Amino acid sequence: MNSPSRFCAVFAFGTALLVSAGMAFAQQYPSRPVRVVVPFPPGGISDGLARVIVQHLSATQGQQFVVDNRPGAGTTLAAAQVAKSPADGYTLYFTDVTTHAINASLYSKLPFDSVQDFSQVAMVAQTPLILIVHPSLPVKSVSELVALAKARPDEINYASSGNGTILHLSGETLKSMARIKMVHIPYKGSAPAVAAVLGGEASISFATTPAALPYIKTGRLRALGVTSASRSPVVPEVPAMTEILKGFDIVLYSGLMGPAGIPGDIVAQLNGEIAKMLTQQKIKDIWAGYGAAPVTMTPAKFTEHLRADIAKLGKLVKAAGATVD
Numbered sequence: 001m002n003s004p005s006r007f008c009a010v011f012a013f014g015t016a017l018l019v020s021a022g023m024a025f026a027q028q029y030p031s032r033p034v035r036v037v038v039p040f041p042p043g044g045i046s047d048g049l050a051r052v053i054v055q056h057l058s059a060t061q062g063q064q065f066v067v068d069n070r071p072g073a074g075t076t077l078a079a080a081q082v083a084k085s086p087a088d089g090y091t092l093y094f095t096d097v098t099t100h101a102i103n104a105s106l107y108s109k110l111p112f113d114s115v116q117d118f119s120q121v122a123m124v125a126q127t128p129l130i131l132i133v134h135p136s137l138p139v140k141s142v143s144e145l146v147a148l149a150k151a152r153p154d155e156i157n158y159a160s161s162g163n164g165t166i167l168h169l170s171g172e173t174l175k176s177m178a179r180i181k182m183v184h185i186p187y188k189g190s191a192p193a194v195a196a197v198l199g200g201e202a203s204i205s206f207a208t209t210p211a212a213l214p215y216i217k218t219g220r221l222r223a224l225g226v227t228s229a230s231r232s233p234v235v236p237e238v239p240a241m242t243e244i245l246k247g248f249d250i251v252l253y254s255g256l257m258g259p260a261g262i263p264g265d266i267v268a269q270l271n272g273e274i275a276k277m278l279t280q281q282k283i284k285d286i287w288a289g290y291g292a293a294p295v296t297m298t299p300a301k302f303t304e305h306l307r308a309d310i311a312k313l314g315k316l317v318k319a320a321g322a323t324v325d
Contacts, residue, residue: 029089029266030063036092036256039078041071044190045208045290049125049254050094052286056277057270067094074164074324075099076110083112087261089270092121097253098166098313101306105314106164106324114310119262120302122274123255125292128228129170129206130213131241132194132221137203142225142244145204149180157183159193159202164322167193169313170206170227170250172320177245197221208252209234209291227251234291250316253295253309255302267299 034057038050047069054065070078075095085091104114112118131142137156139145149156160168163186175182185202187193194211196202198220206227215221216235225241226232227250241248256270277283278294287294297305 029269030061032090033064033066034090034092035068036065036094037068037070037078037082038094039070039075042069045127045210046094046096046254048290053124053274057273060273074103076103076107080111083117083259085259087259089258089262089266091259093257095257097255097306098309101309102164102166102313102317104310105317106322108323115303115306117260119258119260119267120299120306121256121258121267122271123253123295123297123302123305124274124278125254125287126295127209127252127290127292128226128232129167129250130209130223130235130238131204131225132197132207132212132223133204134197134200135222142241145224146178146180149182153181154183156203157185159185159187159196159205161190161193162186162188164317164324166250166252167206168322169316169320173248173250173316176319177248213291232291234288271299
């Protein structure tokens with residue numbers, strides 16, 4: 001073989017080795033620990049679901065996935081941090097997707113674009129809220145509550161987890177759809193809102209399932225409806241709000257995101273593994289304990305869902321007149 005031919009052969013072989021090595025390197029994700037930022041304190045639904053997913057991914061992906069709780073400013077502090085992180089798959093964001101969508105309209109200015117600055121990786125759960133009332137309120141159904149509120153305008157107050165939160169927007173949606181007048185009392189979280197109803201400071205509230213269920217079971221609170229389009233298997237005896245107010249459908253969605261630009265093969269790897277995980281009965285049982293149901297969708301469908309939620313919830317934010325700056 002003459003030297004030019006030999007050089008070409010060696011060059012081609014070397015190039016092939018480099019390409020091959022590059023592909024092998026890319027396929028090694030994750031090759032070091034992965035941080036999963038959760039924008040809420042420990043103990044809530046998002047934190048609980050995130051820890052189950054982190055434990056599963058640590059067991060199946062050959063590296064540790066670690067929860068990093070970063071609460072504050074209605075999840076926007078954590079979201080801004082994630083949006084600015086390297087798009088290499090080693091910083092992920094497990095969040096309440098519904099809150100992420102609400103913030104796009106709730107804040108007059110955010111340091112990130114709620115869609116464009118993130119990679120939508122995997123939707124994992126949907127969790128309806130439960131409309132609860134204090135047992136002293138003489139109503140046992142949504143219809144009776146509406147009738148009472150119409151007879152006593154502005155005399156019934158409702159507790160929420162704060163201005164612009166999903167609990168607040170649910171209350172405003174009830175007011176709008178039923179054409180009733182109630183007084184909004186914001187608290188700092190779902191648990192304090194439930195405590196306000198328990199203590200008689202507020203008449204009603206929309207609450208997360210874990211926060212309300214123990215008191216519903218003991219009779220200290222009465223459940224009138226769930227906010228999903230159909231009844232919840234966790235409380236199947238409680239009607240869906242839409243059975244009385246057609247079209248009432250407000251659900252908390254949870255999902256895994258990351259900075260914009262995470263390589264498609266990494267997104268596909270994580271999405272596929274999480275989808276596989278959500279088929280397991282033990283995971284479904286854990287989700288049920290949080291009042292949640294597994295949800296799977298492709299990253300593209302996740303993006304579509306997020307855009308639709310921003311539009312839908314933005315209208316509710318505007319109707320409620322809620323702002324945070």
